[in-house]
Amino acid sequence: MLITSYNPDALGDTLVAIVGPDQASQTSQQVGDIVAIVGADGQPVGYNFFNVSQYLGQLNGNGQITLTAEQVEKLNGAIKAAGLPGELTVDDQPKFVIGKITAFEDHPDSDHLHIAQVDVGSQTLQIVVGAPNAELGETVVVALPGAMMPSGKIIWPGALRGVASSGMLSSARELAIPGAPQKRGILLMPEQLAAGTPFDFDKAAKVVAAQNQA
Structure with missing residues (x-):
């Protein structure tokens, strides 16, 4: 599951990626411009990508956006390079x-x-x-x-x-x-x-x- 949103007016050049529901106990790990939100089971429930245009170029939209497979691959490369846990999975099914x-x-x-x-x-x-x-x-x-x-x-x-x-x-x-x-x-x-x-x-x-x- 992958839910991504981009709201430059409120959050600036930040992409929010959600991969699971919030948990009662969770922590955050930040390396550079990437924050991983991790549940008690050690699995990520989401990521924040600050200055996301450096990874994906200029994004258009305000609210929920859909990433291409190529964009997801680029963000996964950034997650791996930062040494953070987990990865994003393309989700193009209608909700x-x-x-x-x-x-x-x-x-x-x-x-x-x-x-x-x-x-x-x-x-x-x-x-x-x-x-x-x-x-x-x-x-x-x-x-x-x-x-x-x-x-x-x-x-x-x-x-x-x-x-x-x-x-x-x-x-x-x-x-x-x-x-x-x-x-x-x-x-x-x-x-x-x-x-x-x-x-x-x-x-x-x-x-x-x-x-x-x-």
């Missing part, structure tokens, strides 16, 4: 995809949460959801583990009230779709979309506009 709710049941320890089994094409994920409009058979937008939301929040596998949950069913507001309603509820997509299809933010804006007019 926002279309899902189909194939099973739906009440949460045993909540009066408003539900447990959904969601087909995302390559697998079926169990996701705990509290949206009032989530139902069996709906076509939804799934933020997979490793997704970075527009707010900067990262989705990791976890548990809600003791029930495992891998991913999140997303609302139009959480996805920062223009014209998104401010009320609670996940974004429902056209049923003809196949499970596992990469989510198209531009087409979703048209869906939201049509729903607002309905």
Whole structure:
């Protein structure tokens, strides 16, 4: 897993690379312009690359960015040269995809949460959801583990009230779709979309506009 972000206005010429969730106990090791954040198990959970343009040249973008295999190779060379642990792995899989709710049941320890089994094409994920409009058979937008939301929040596998949950069913507001309603509820997509299809933010804006007019 690799999540990279670049925010020059807030952090200057710094690339943040996340390869795993934060741990309760972790330390940092800095050599030159590279900081490795290491968990209690000795494995890195992330890196900060200061003055990253010296390794990759000028980066464009503000927020989450996707690195090429060549860029990842250059950063791995810098990590190795610094003698820091671990390495980055190219991750070009979409993290926002279309899902189909194939099973739906009440949460045993909540009066408003539900447990959904969601087909995302390559697998079926169990996701705990509290949206009032989530139902069996709906076509939804799934933020997979490793997704970075527009707010900067990262989705990791976890548990809600003791029930495992891998991913999140997303609302139009959480996805920062223009014209998104401010009320609670996940974004429902056209049923003809196949499970596992990469989510198209531009087409979703048209869906939201049509729903607002309905």
